Amino acid sequence: MSRSLLLFGLVALALIGSAVAVTFLLPDRQPAAPTKPTAPSTDADGPDIFENITGRTGIDFTYRNGDEANLFTILESLGGGVAAFDFDGDGKIDLFFTGGGSLDGKAISGRPGKLYRNLGDLKFQDVSQECGIAGLPLFYTHGVAVADYDCDGFSDLLITGWNRVMLLHNEPNPAGGRRFVDVTAKAGLTDTRWATAAAWGDFDGDGFPDLYICHYVDWSFANDPRCGIAERDVCPPQKFLALQHQIYRNAGNGTFEDKTAHAKLRPDGKGLGVVIVDTNGDGKADIYVANDGGDNFLYINRGGFAFEEVGLHAGVAIDDNGLYNGSMGVDAADYDGSGRVALWVTNFQGEVHALYRNAGEERFHHQSQAAGIGRIGRSFVGFGTSFTDFDRDGWEDIVVANGHVLRNPSGATYRQRPVFFHNEDHERRRQFRELPGKGGAYFRSEQVGRGLAVADLDNDGWPDLIISHQNDPVVVLRNVAGATLGRGNHWLRVALKGKRNCDLVGATLTLEVGGRKLTRFVKGGGSYLSASDARIDFGLGTADRVGTLTVLWPGGTAERFEGLSIDCESLIRQGEGK
């Protein structure tokens, strides 16, 4: 028994000792804290908003940036654009895509763009050959801007790119139809610097659209530093000097006069985006420029081709941290029913896209956080973008095409998903809430998006999307929100016609509907390297009738139009209102 007792005592001692050790000496076991990024909210179940119909449109086009040469030039980072415009006057929106180019050693070559004619029923035909696009001189291209520069009733094209621009006049084709003729030299647009975004707008009130061209940086193969930490990658714009942007006055006789010095444009912008719109309601078209790695510019049109750059003072040059951003895409709209135009800029990774709410008197408030834009985080690199009321509820939504410029980005991916922000009411103000994946299959995929245009390709009243990518085919997304998010909503479309076909950029339209006033703006440029359908749309929500449409024409005269029908397009001619 004594041996048993001794054994028992020793075992008990060991157990107690272990218990004491466990209790007092070992650190507490702790549950794991979450360390993985939170997935985006998926609180928007339901049917899609867009349907990818590219395969059945007949459109098969890919912008090429030449990155297969593995030269990692900043040239290849920009990508290309889309123009949505009715080139033949048949009432259907046609499409033009810039082609980009290739790099071979130190040679930079261009690739042809393509023009697709809208045949109706969402079918398109490549008409590049018969319309003269295929035979144009080649250069490495980026952007496209649309305007009827000679006021002949047909839209012309300006194409931008590496060390030149090209002005294409839309004229009758002796073989029938229309064709584009290179009139660049005749027009005097012979500058040989790297041109990116461009926008048209009548700055001096003579009816002819004038031209603003963004230039980027002084890169060339002679100034091509090696960048990247572990492995070579594309250089940031900070490695280069900015190129002076240019503004041209349309003389009305087919030629353009360089008014850059007269307009006192700032010399320091690395421009990638530009939108022309009347920001202060004075009836004159102002210019907002998105610069990559520098202050954004707001040029207020003071008349007589005199501009005052007020970006910093107005609060639209930098973000709410007092820092400039790497800005690419840009647009302007009244997103909150204030009647004033807000400015929107898509930015680089690590920054939040900027929403500048217009407070009147040439003042803006940075409202990205208040508007919920911060919810998507800061890993996106945003390019093409548009304020458009896609679901016709009367509030402008936002769409952004994303994709990195670095091939091996840190903390982000090269391919990125596009973002669709729905404009909603929250805390008694307007907010943008991403509907993750709700855009449809395309919005659930990752792309290297660049140019983006919005156009109602089938004239069903619901605006569609056309997006250009780096080295991947363009996509055409049909808006099916009429059967989903916007079911039961109505719309009204206005096609504006100026006197003698004069340019109407800078006009402001206000429609009374259901106790609200919806304000829309005639803009030049916008998005990124692209041009959207110029017709003005109003989403009406469930309202089945509208009141007066007031148009404040460029120059400041106003006209009222009554009795407009809903769910159809109306032609509004300047001078025919009350």
Add this chain to the structure above:
Amino acid sequence: MSRRVRRGLAILLGLGLLISAGWFFPKQVRKSVRKSAIRNALADRDLALADRLLTEHLRHDDGDAQAHLLAAQTARRLDDVTSANRHLNRYRELGGDPEEFQMELVLRGCQSGNLSGASGAMKLCTEQPHNPAVPFMLEALTRGYLAANRPATAVEVTDVWLKRNPATGERAYVLYLRGRGFELQANIPDALTCYRDALVIRPKLHDCTFALAEVLRRESPTEALTHYEHLREAGYKPADVTVGTAGCLRQLGELDRASALIAPVVAEQPSNVAALVEAAKVDLDRLRPGDAEPRLKRALQLAPKHRDANVQFVRCLRDLGRDTEAKEQAEKLRLLDAELFKPDGKTP
């Protein structure tokens, strides 16, 4: 005597023996157990536990000079200067090694950013990698380089430290400091990787969770909120966590909630600059510059060179339509930025 009674008596006897053994457990054995526990805690860099065990040990044996040195080092690493001084002085009183005493003073200097003795300490670390004091030195050096705003060198020291294959807890801490080094160099992706790796190893390294949340507050406020919530539950720096949470909510557009959260902190801590600035940002986002102004003025009184306070004050004055003052303030900000401007051309 029945079998049952005999068994009962045996149990009672056993228990009695156990209690007696426990009561008279040799002092030396208990001391040895404590020291072993202290060693384990330090090896795992559980400094709070080590501090507790050392205090307990020294309560029984105040004459243990080596334990006082350990306690001084531990207190220093916990930033408890008073306790560190007390233990270091006691170490000297007890005749501790003057060289050890001197080294501790050097490490204290290093840790606070006075790097005059850093090269000697680094030399010792590389020449005598097996010296048990090396981890302490590497820690002091890393923290010192961070404090002296030399984050690249701090990261280099962590390279040396990680090559020693530190124990789990220590490794988590090295990764945390390494993340801080990357963060100070604006290398956010690498900072995030380090913080996340550290938290996989030691989920309750609250300093690291806080650092991660602070970075994510800008980069990914939705995720940051979850980390702040963990910290709030753990009772970690309540005011700082509330400010961070409010910042996330503001970035997510939840201005009403952000305002409700930050207002009590500002009321209770009117000298909390971070809280004042965050509250002012919420005011500005709510288009209430009049509410933001006094908060920003107070913040700038307390911290005239606080960049964010200066930035927001420009914004506030502009929103109030006081253009002349806004321009003057913008000029102040420009000068401040010039002072902070980094040689690589990046705006701070």
